Amino acid sequence: MTHLITLLSTNKFISIVIIFIFLDTILGVLRAIKERKFNSAIGINGAIRKVAMLSCIIILAIVDIIFSFNMSFMVPTSVLNATNITQIGICEFFCILFVxxxxxxCMKNAMLCGLPMPKKLKSKLEQFLNEMTSEMPTQSDNNKSR
Structure with a gap:
C-alpha cells in the first residue's frame, strides 16, 4: 500500500493528468457561465468521466506494481533522457491518452469561451470537433445567443 501511495504521489504523468482535469473543469465552468447553460446533467457526466479516469489510473498503477510493465522501449532515448523517465508502465501510457x-x-472549452487561438489550430480543432462530436455550436445556436 505504501508503494502505491508513493507511486501515485510522485508520478509526473499522474500529476499532469490531474492538472489537465482541473484546467478542463475550470474552462468548462467558465464556458457554461459564458453561454448561460449550466446543466447539472452535463456537469455530473463530466465529473463521472473524470472520476473514472482517476480510478483507472489507480487500478493501472496497481497492475504496474504487480506485473512491472515497462514500455519505455517505445519512446525515443532522447526523450527519456531529457525527461529523466526510466519506466513507462500501463498507468503512464493511459495517463498520456487521458492528457x-x-x-x-481544454482547447475546445477555451475556443468556445472566446479565448484567442492561432487560426490554423482553431480551424483544425473546429474541423475535428465537427467530425467527431456534436459539441460545436451551429449557426442557429449562434443566432439565438444574439
Whole structure:
C-alpha cells in the first residue's frame, strides 16, 4: 500500500493528468457561465468521466506494481533522457491518452469561451470537433445567443 501511495504521489504523468482535469473543469465552468447553460446533467457526466479516469489510473498503477510493465522501449532515448523517465508502465501510457483527451477538451472549452487561438489550430480543432462530436455550436445556436 505504501508503494502505491508513493507511486501515485510522485508520478509526473499522474500529476499532469490531474492538472489537465482541473484546467478542463475550470474552462468548462467558465464556458457554461459564458453561454448561460449550466446543466447539472452535463456537469455530473463530466465529473463521472473524470472520476473514472482517476480510478483507472489507480487500478493501472496497481497492475504496474504487480506485473512491472515497462514500455519505455517505445519512446525515443532522447526523450527519456531529457525527461529523466526510466519506466513507462500501463498507468503512464493511459495517463498520456487521458492528457490528450483532456487537452482537446481544454482547447475546445477555451475556443468556445472566446479565448484567442492561432487560426490554423482553431480551424483544425473546429474541423475535428465537427467530425467527431456534436459539441460545436451551429449557426442557429449562434443566432439565438444574439
Amino acid at each position: 490528450l483527451y483532456e487537452a482537446i477538451s
